[in-house]
Amino acid sequence: MSELLVEMARVTKTYRGVHAIRDVDFDLRAGEVHALVGENGAGKSTLCKVLAGAVQHSAGELRIAGEPVNFRRPHDALEHGIAMVYQETSLVPTMTAAQNIELGHEKLLTRFRSLNIGAQQLLQSMNFHVDPTAYVSTLGAAKKQMVEIARALRSEARIVIFDEPTASLTPEETLHLFTVIDELRAAGLGIIYVSHALEESLKIADRVTVLRDGERVACLDAKQTSRDEIVRHMVGRSLGTARAAAPREPGARRRRVLEVENLILGTVVKNMSFSAYAGEVLGIAGLIGSGRTETAKIIAGALKRNRIHGGRVLLNGKPVRYRVPKQAIDDGIVYITEDRKLDGYFETMTIAENLYLGQLASRRGQWWLSRSRRRALAKEWSERLRIKAINADAKIVELSGGNQQKVVVGKSLVADPEVVIFDEPTRGVDVGAIEEIHQLIRRLADEGKAVIVISSYLPEVLAVSDRILVTRFGRTVAEFSRAEATQEKIMYAAIF
Ligand SMILES: Nc1ncnc2c1ncn2[C@@H]1O[C@H](COP(=O)(O)OP(=O)(O)OP(=O)(O)O)[C@@H](O)[C@H]1O
Ligand SMILES: [Mg+2]
Numbered sequence: 001m002s003e004l005l006v007e008m009a010r011v012t013k014t015y016r017g018v019h020a021i022r023d024v025d026f027d028l029r030a031g032e033v034h035a036l037v038g039e040n041g042a043g044k045s046t047l048c049k050v051l052a053g054a055v056q057h058s059a060g061e062l063r064i065a066g067e068p069v070n071f072r073r074p075h076d077a078l079e080h081g082i083a084m085v086y087q088e089t090s091l092v093p094t095m096t097a098a099q100n101i102e103l104g105h106e107k108l109l110t111r112f113r114s115l116n117i118g119a120q121q122l123l124q125s126m127n128f129h130v131d132p133t134a135y136v137s138t139l140g141a142a143k144k145q146m147v148e149i150a151r152a153l154r155s156e157a158r159i160v161i162f163d164e165p166t167a168s169l170t171p172e173e174t175l176h177l178f179t180v181i182d183e184l185r186a187a188g189l190g191i192i193y194v195s196h197a198l199e200e201s202l203k204i205a206d207r208v209t210v211l212r213d214g215e216r217v218a219c220l221d222a223k224q225t226s227r228d229e230i231v232r233h234m235v236g237r238s239l240g241t242a243r244a245a246a247p248r249e250p251g252a253r254r255r256r257v258l259e260v261e262n263l264i265l266g267t268v269v270k271n272m273s274f275s276a277y278a279g280e281v282l283g284i285a286g287l288i289g290s291g292r293t294e295t296a297k298i299i300a301g302a303l304k305r306n307r308i309h310g311g312r313v314l315l316n317g318k319p320v321r322y323r324v325p326k327q328a329i330d331d332g333i334v335y336i337t338e339d340r341k342l343d344g345y346f347e348t349m350t351i352a353e354n355l356y357l358g359q360l361a362s363r364r365g366q367w368w369l370s371r372s373r374r375r376a377l378a379k380e381w382s383e384r385l386r387i388k389a390i391n392a393d394a395k396i397v398e399l400s401g402g403n404q405q406k407v408v409v410g411k412s413l414v415a416d417p418e419v420v421i422f423d424e425p426t427r428g429v430d431v432g433a434i435e436e437i438h439q440l441i442r443r444l445a446d447e448g449k450a451v452i453v454i455s456s457y458l459p460e461v462l463a464v465s466d467r468i469l470v471t472r473f474g475r476t477v478a479e480f481s482r483a484e485a486t487q488e489k490i491m492y493a494a495i496f
Contacts, residue, residue: 003030004066005159005190006051011060013046015398018390020046021214023060028159028190033181035193035205035222039234039430040402041388042211044194048161051192052084053077064159078104081158083151085165089144091136091151097123097143098132101151122150127176142169142288149177153184160184161192164401166200167428170288170456178204196402196430198227210234235432254279257450258333258419260295262311265303268294270474272311276419276450281441283465284454285490291474292454296421300335301328315419329361332418336409336425347396351387351407352378354396358411381410386436402429409437413444420444421452426460438464458487470494 006028013020021043028034036044049055051062053071062069064080071077074084091100098119119132128146136144145165152160162181166174181191181204195201201208202222210218210233218233254277263272269291276282284292297303299313301322312319315331322328325335346354352374359369359377369377381387385406389399396404405428413420422441426434441464445451455461461468468485470478470493478493 002032002188004028005030005064007061007063007066008047008051009061009063011047011050011057011062013043013050013055014058015390019214021050021211024211024214024216026209026216026219028192030158030188030190031185032206033185033191033193033204035195035201035208036211037195037198037201037208037230037234038211040406040433041400042234042430043214044211045163045400046214047211048084048163048192048194051077051159052082052161054084075104078155078157081156082161083153083155083157083159084161084163085145085148085152086163089148091144091147093137094135096133096135097130097139097147097150100136100147101132101154103151104155119150122154123147126150126153126180128173142173145169146173149180153180157189159190159192161194163194164196164428165193166195166197174200196428198230198431202227202230212236231431234430257316258299258452259314259317260299260311261314262309263295263298263313264306264310265291265294265298265474266306268474269298269305272471272474272476274469274476274479276452278418278450279445279448280466281445281451281453281464283461283468284452284471285456285458285461285468286471286494288456290471290494292471293423294474295471296335296423296452296454299328299419300333300421301325302335326361329415329417332416333421334412334415334417334419335421335423336412337423347404350378350393350395351382351389351399351410352393354407354411355381355414358414361415377414381414385410385440386433402433405429406433406437409440417449419450419452421454423454424456425453426455426457434460458490461485461490462487 004027008024008026010023010025012022024047026047036047038044046055050057053074053076056072069080098116101119101122102115116132123130123132128150130139130143130146136147149165165177169177184191193201193205205222208220208222208225208230209216210230212234256275257278258276261273263269272291272295286292294303298305302325305311314320315333320331346357355377356369356374387403387406389403396407399407425441426437429437441451441453453461453464462485466482468480468490469476470490472494480489
């Protein structure tokens with residue numbers, strides 16, 4: 001048996017008297033990957049943050065390499081060789097990638113050039129294509145994650161914690177990351193790996209610990225367990241696999257709400273054309289980088305198409321061109337983003353306040369709500385989306401990652417929009433909540449809204465859509481009805 005790097009015994013963390021984790025036992029050996037799984041709010045991030053010194057535990061014992069420790073800040077954990085890649089990015093947006101990677105390691109006289117060269121080598125060794133001189137604020141979600149990972153590895157840790165590292169990575173980038181993790185394991189490091197992608201966790205991990213409502217319910221050998229067994233431990237019941245909703249009447253006449261004609265943006269979006277109908281879910285599949293997100297952002301006023309010959313967007317037959325998202329929201333078009341930290345919510349406000357802001361952002365909703373009405377609104381949406389918080393006045397920062405995502409969704413929907421565009425709607429939400437969000441998407445269509453779902457996860461596209469578009473290199477290249485669509489056909493269209 002290899003050396004025990006981490007031993008946690010009966011570790012408890014409470015927030016304002018409520019348990020985030022309770023009496024949890026957990027250990028990690030040198031040369032192993034230990035996966036941590038559980039529903040949104042189960043306590044995974046909390047356990048990791050205790051270990052990384054980002055929060056202090058309320059009770060219990062923590063030993064690193066046999067030595068009892070009590071971390072007061074992340075720096076203490078770092079000194080014991082523990083580095084963490086956070087679920088919500090912790091980078092400084094106004095600094096470059098290289099500066100972020102070197103943060104806390106700067107020698108007094110690191111020259112700008114050598115700083116960049118060092119960061120470049122590190123990024124390259126992991127096959128991460130990020131320009132070290134780029135400001136973090138200009139990087140997309142995937143690249144930010146890469147910088148975050150590089151920063152953790154820069155510190156030459158013996159224990160590395162990954163909290164949902166693959167949520168914003170492409171399949172190829174995920175494979176890269178797995179190679180990197182394999183190398184770290186081979187080098188004798190201990191890895192803690194948190195992810196909602198259970199198959200993925202099983203593939204990479206040696207052991208799997210399952211948390212439910214803050215308690216450890218199982219610690220399993222990855223070779224001897226299965227996805228289904230893990231899910232049973234997670235939710236305390238079996239879940240069906242995503243089942244397709246009842247197909248709608250074929251050829252039913254529907255009202256065309258949104259038309260997109262020959263949309264063009266630089267080299268990313270080229271002649272994108274499609275329509276969305278009331279009462280229908282339109283799925284958009286395609287590889288990451290095929291122009292789907294940019295198209296959605298143009299429609300929603302978050303990006304500007306080419307000034308001349310940039311194409312047209314028509315809402316109920318009328319050409320529209322938004323300069324800012326506010327205008328689109330006023331017209332009843334909302335875009336629910338994958339990059340929730342950036343444009344999703346105000347994190348120091350409560351759920352009720354965020355939902356109220358969602359209401360205010362739209363001219364369609366009532367602009368004034370009494371306090372009790374606001375509370376009722378928060379209650380209604382917390383129930384609809386099953387948002388789990390310690391109490392009704394919890395601030396967004398106090399929610400788990402997956403529950404924050406649900407608030408973003410709720411905030412966009414309170415004002416009762418006519419067109420709803422979801423971009424990767426279930427990234428970071430647990431298996432049980434995925435089903436809920438899919439049902440919500442179907443229900444929105446049943447209520448008569450035009451719903452567009454951009455997703456890189458094909459089973460998701462197949463589960464929710466009435467019609468499926470496939471994009472490649474900024475164009476739509478294929479369209480399938482629900483009846484004709486299969487994973488193979490979509491993949492084929494997306495790649496060849
Ligand atoms: N700073 C905080 N203040 C109050 N409560 C908190 C705080 N951080 C987390 N919690 C609560 O602790 C519980 C566990 O949260 P945690 O973030 O550990 O969950 P998680 O398993 O990582 O979930 P997810 O899969 O959604 O990321 C949740 O109920 C959450 O609301
Ligand atoms: Mg978390």
